[in-house]
Amino acid sequence: MAPPSAVPFTAVVLLLVATAAASAQLRPKYYSQTCPDAERIVREVMRKAMIREPRSVASVMRFQFHDCFVNGCDGSLLLDDTPTMLGEKLALSNINSLRSFEVVDEIKDALERACPGVVSCADIVIMAARDAVALTGGPDWEVKLGRKDSLTASQEDSSNIMPSPRSNATFLINLFAKFNLSARDMVALSGSHSIGQARCFSIMFRLYNQSGTGKPDPAMDPEYRLKLDKLCPLGGDENVTGDLDATPRVFDNQYFKDLVAGRGFLNSDQTLYTMAETRDYVRAFSKDQIEFFKAFVEGMIKMGDLLSGRPGEIRKNCRVVNSWPVDILLES
Secondary structure (H helix, E strand, O other): OOOHHHOOHHHHHHHHHHHHHHHHHOEOOOOOOOOOOHHHHHHHHHHHHHHHOOHHHHHHHHHHHHHHOOOOOOOHHHOOOEOOEOOOOOOOOOOOOOOOHHHHHHHHHHHHHHOOOOOOHHHHHHHHHHHHHHHOOOOOOOOOEOOOEEOOOOHHHHHHHOOOOOOOHHHHHHHHHOOOOOHHHHHHHHHHHHOOEEEHHHOHHHHHOHHHOOOOOOOOOHHHHHHHHHHOOOOOOOOOEEEOOOOOOOOOOHHHHHHHOOOOOOHHHHHHHHOHHHHHHHHHHHHOHHHHHHHHHHHHHHHHOOOOOOOEEOOOEOOEOOOOOHHHHHHO
16 A cells, blocks of 8 residues: 555645535535435435345445545446556455445436436445445434546556555544545544454454564454454465454444454554544544544545546446547547
8 A cells, every 4th residue: 555645646636626616516405306216215225235235335335435535526436447447446445345336236227217317326325325324323414415427437546545454543644634534534434344344354464463573463452363363364264254343233333442442353443542643532432422423424524525526427327437438538
């Protein structure tokens, strides 16, 4: 994973400038006239997906993070590769990690049947992320909508920007600050790991070679480390998944309680408590779930306001642009 300085400064400045201008077009109930059932349809498909596979809603929620941080919330994450473009699905932080793209496809199909050519894939990501939280016991909130879908994607930008499971709090604070998100925002948004799972691949170094010592991370609770040793043995299948907190199907503040107890699954999680810059936020959220929920919603809305200002469209299929080829569209 590239260091924070590798995030192109000019690109981030342009993103923030475009966000300031373009986010004014975003508003609640954007589809109230053109597709009044849009939000109900999204939630119903998400509900069915959760019944079919509980882990899927957590996976879909992560799409907002991986989409919005890379050139704004524009659905670029969803685009498949083309002969002229490498999509973001195989970027370093996404390959073998992001999943459940088929749920977005199902949502898009349902919306296209109800209101053809009206609801953008970028807005689907925002609605579905909110619904993933609400359906698993977390807060519900009114989302701002009205985004257009990107005409292209950038695997390189995604690889350079998205953080690694090895990241520490300082890295994350610096990264989020580039998008006008505070340390409090960052810690609250890390609470997205209240639901879902991650692969053993992401924690092998913590268990067996933290910081090149040949030893486990000393911040880990010993009993928890033994549990992870059994789940992720050295030389074992690194695609096995473990719970990100003790209540992986319920969106609550257990994630922060686990961090205080030394039971964070990912290094990028546990470091939020071991580092002084963020420890007080973790403690506060571990004691007050309402405060966590409030901060999480604020962070999600702020992240959702990130827009590139680039030309866009309403894609008929979230995996491909409506016209071909992409490079000709961008030049026109």
